[in-house]
Amino acid sequence: MFGLFASIVGALIAEKLSIPLPWTLGPLLVIALLRLNSIPVSSSKLLRNMGQWAIGMTLGLYFTPKVVGVISSYWVAMIAGLLFALFLGFYGTFILSRFGRVDLKTAWFSSAIGGANEMAVLAERFGVRADLVASAHTIRLVLVVLAVPFACDLFNVIGFENTLLEQRSFDFFGFIQICFVAALGGVIAHYLGISNAWILGPMFVVMGFTIAEVQFSSIPSDLTKAAQLFIGWSLGDKFRPGFFNKSPTFLFYVIVFSLSSMVFSFGYAGLLMFLTDLPLSTLAVSVAPGGIAEMAITAKVLHLGVPFVAAFQVSRMVGVVLLTGPIYSYLLCRFWKEPTKVTNDI
Numbered sequence: 001m002f003g004l005f006a007s008i009v010g011a012l013i014a015e016k017l018s019i020p021l022p023w024t025l026g027p028l029l030v031i032a033l034l035r036l037n038s039i040p041v042s043s044s045k046l047l048r049n050m051g052q053w054a055i056g057m058t059l060g061l062y063f064t065p066k067v068v069g070v071i072s073s074y075w076v077a078m079i080a081g082l083l084f085a086l087f088l089g090f091y092g093t094f095i096l097s098r099f100g101r102v103d104l105k106t107a108w109f110s111s112a113i114g115g116a117n118e119m120a121v122l123a124e125r126f127g128v129r130a131d132l133v134a135s136a137h138t139i140r141l142v143l144v145v146l147a148v149p150f151a152c153d154l155f156n157v158i159g160f161e162n163t164l165l166e167q168r169s170f171d172f173f174g175f176i177q178i179c180f181v182a183a184l185g186g187v188i189a190h191y192l193g194i195s196n197a198w199i200l201g202p203m204f205v206v207m208g209f210t211i212a213e214v215q216f217s218s219i220p221s222d223l224t225k226a227a228q229l230f231i232g233w234s235l236g237d238k239f240r241p242g243f244f245n246k247s248p249t250f251l252f253y254v255i256v257f258s259l260s261s262m263v264f265s266f267g268y269a270g271l272l273m274f275l276t277d278l279p280l281s282t283l284a285v286s287v288a289p290g291g292i293a294e295m296a297i298t299a300k301v302l303h304l305g306v307p308f309v310a311a312f313q314v315s316r317m318v319g320v321v322l323l324t325g326p327i328y329s330y331l332l333c334r335f336w337k338e339p340t341k342v343t344n345d346i
Contacts (some may be wrong), residue, residue, distance in 0.1 A: 001235060006031060020302070023225045024145065052227070059207075061178075062209070071307060091257070136251070142290055144262060295309055
């Protein structure tokens with residue numbers, strides 16, 4: 001499979017060049033370049049799901065009873081993170097509807113800080129062009145995944161060691177058991193139609209055992225590298241020839257919105273730092289407008305407080321998915337005046 005080979009080569013090159021998150025960013029950049037040039041390197045949905053399963057399983061092991069007790073005390077900050085995500089949605093709607101030459105519905109569902117798949121499904125339900133919405137979320141997610149690790153590297157962000165985390169040794173039979181229960185959690189979540197099923201299903205199942213102090217095994221580092229590679233490969237595969245020609249004005253302002261949102265996120269993290277005792281780096285990744293898997297990988301590799309980042313991202317994702325539709329139906333379409341009309345640019 002040429003795509004897998006190209007992803008591995010990209011990861012090794014990125015590692016050699018000391019690029020942050022090499023096993024995610026290397027495949028992402030190489031595959032995106034190949035796809036934009038019409039080279040067939042399609043990702044495998046099965047491997048992508050396996051990557052998410054491995055990340056979800058790893059996240060679940062962080063939630064020991066002590067960690068859960070500490071995280072529960074930050075519920076106000078997590079609600080603040082959700083409110084900030086909703087603010088970014090309104091901000092993006094203003095930018096895209098006024099300058100991006102799209103209608104209100106397209107602007108709103110393109111700006112909501114949720115998963116690309118979930119927002120595309122909601123967009124179709126409300127009669128919006130799902131391809132534009134998916135393109136907007138792809139650009140936002142890729143920019144965040146690229147920018148955050150490089151920013152941490154540029155500013156020499158140093159992670160902190162969380163003394164609440166318990167060190168586990170590798171146990172073969174325990175590893176087989178945790179793989180099985182995590183896979184079962186993913187299957188159940190998938191058939192229940194839960195968003196990000198192959199991350200959240202394994203994470204919550206393994207979390208339940210971890211909270212109950214059931215010791216399975218540590219996760220081999222090679223498996224987490226493979227998971228990062230599969231996710232980076234799938235992100236790069238979202239690009240196609242002519243991707244940026246679909247609606248250049250709209251996509252340009254998506255980039256403007258995404259970059260400015262990251263600046264706002266850093267500033268908002270600074271405000272939250274005064275309300276909590278969490279480091280600025282952990283809070284910045286926690287409120288960054290990225291996805292659960294990608295931000296969890298960033299936090300894990302850079303040691304930025306994985307359980308805190310996961311808790312913030314999960315609570316935000318659930319809130320945004322539940323509120324995006326109702327906010328449009330009962331608020332935006334009643335009180336938001338359309339500033340522009342749709343043009344032939346799209």
